Structures are given as C-alpha cells and as structure tokens.
Amino acid sequence: MPYRRLPNTDKARIRSLATAVDKMKNSYYYAPVLSPELFNRAEKKLQQFRETVDRYLAAQKRQISNSKSDIYQTRLKNARMYVSHFLTVFNLCVKRGEMKTSDRLFYSLDENNGELPDLSSDISVIRCCQNTIKGEKLRTMKGGIPIYNPTIAKVNVHFDLFQELYNKQCELRRLTEESLAAVALMRPEIDEVIVEVWNSVENYFKDLEGEKKLKSCRDYGLIYYYRKGEKTD
Secondary structure, eight states: OOEEOOOOSHHHHHHHHHHHHHHHHTOSSOOTTSOHHHHHHHHHHHHHHHHHHHHHHHHHHHHHHHHHSHHHHHHHHHHHHHHHHHHHHHHHHHHTTSSOGGGGGGGTOOTTOOSOOOOSSHHHHHHHHHHHHHHHHHHHHTTOOOOTTTTHHHHHHHHHHHHHHHHHHHHHHHHHHHHHHHHHHHHHHHHHHHHHHHHHHHHHTTTOOHHHHHHHHHTTTOOEEOOTTOOOO
16 A cells, blocks of 8 residues: 655645645535635645745845855955965965965964965855964064065955955855744644645545545645555556
8 A cells, every 4th residue: 555755845845735725725616625724724834834935945046146146256266366376475485495384373374284275165265364364464563574476465455355245145144044944943833734634635535445545635735655566556
C-alpha cells in the first residue's frame, strides 16, 4: 500500500494546502470534506504562510542581486586589488631588507610568511583592508617610511567605497535571515494544518477503495508514495 508523506519544502506545503482550499472553493455541490472551521483555518494559514514565504524570497532576491551587481563586484575587485598591491610592495620591501619581518605584525600578518592573506571573499577583503590601514598608520607613527604606489590613502579610498556597499549587503543579509526565521517559525503550524486537512480528506473518502480512493484524496492535495518495488495499479 502506498503511504502518505508530508511536504518537505515550502513550495510543496503551499501547493498541497492550496490544492485543498481551491478544491473546496470550486466545488459545485456541498461536500463536507473539510468542516467550515478547518477550511477557514486552512485558508487563513495558507495566506499567511504564502505571504511570509514571498517576503523571504523577495529579501533573498534583493540580497543576491546586490552582491552580484556590477557596482558591487567592481568595488570589491578594486578594494581587493589595491590592498593586495599594497601588501605585495610591502613584502618586496621586506625581501630587500628595507623593512623588518617583524613589521608584518603591524598588519596582522604572519611574521615569517611573505604570502598574501586570503582575499577570496568579501568579508576577508574587508578584514584585510582594515588590518592594513590600521597597520600602516601604526608603523609610520613609530617612524616607518610610508609605502607608495599605491599609498595607503588610495587603499583607504577604495576600501571606503566598497565598505559602503558591503554594509548595505549586511543589512540585506540580516533582513533575509529574519524573513527566513519567520518562515521557519510558521512551518510547524502549516504542517499541523496540513495533517488535519489530510486526515479529514481521508476520513471523508474512507469507504472508497484502491486507486479510486487515492485519486480522490490526491485531488485535495494529499501526497502518496509507493515503497520501493511496490507495484502501482
């Protein structure tokens, strides 16, 4: 015998509950498949859940769109390029003996490692720029010779331009996470309503047999699966 299984995605939850609600709305005759109380609750929860999921999807779309926009990627690329060029020049100065290996500590770098830090993500670029700008200020305050081509001022300009968009991205990420949390909070409520609806539908068609019963229940959004190796009619 096939077994029913609750939807495991938000899209499937909405589709299942909407099928039952629409079926009841479009009935040409009175069929107490769902009680008026259960139907009203299902319709209300469906609308609430659908709106909550839509808000999450819209927030997620804005977040992704912002991070993939040309201006965001350009400013990220420039910030990464200028800070990496600055540290490359610094490491060349160390290699030539013009600066000490211990000067790497000003920039939060490994004293004995002349490789560039990880710059593969936006947050790693932000941290590297912050450490580099702070480190150059401390090093020159202690009498160190400033690095040119590029200057730290140039690095700072491109860092500020990128950070402006990065802060916006963080806000969009926060809104997405809050929207997703709201969806997650509603899932148990929706699943509970779906179970009630499914139980009511199966009880209404309990006198039918075989595929006829399954088809009638599927028309109200129930989902059935056959076990491995089980034959269908």
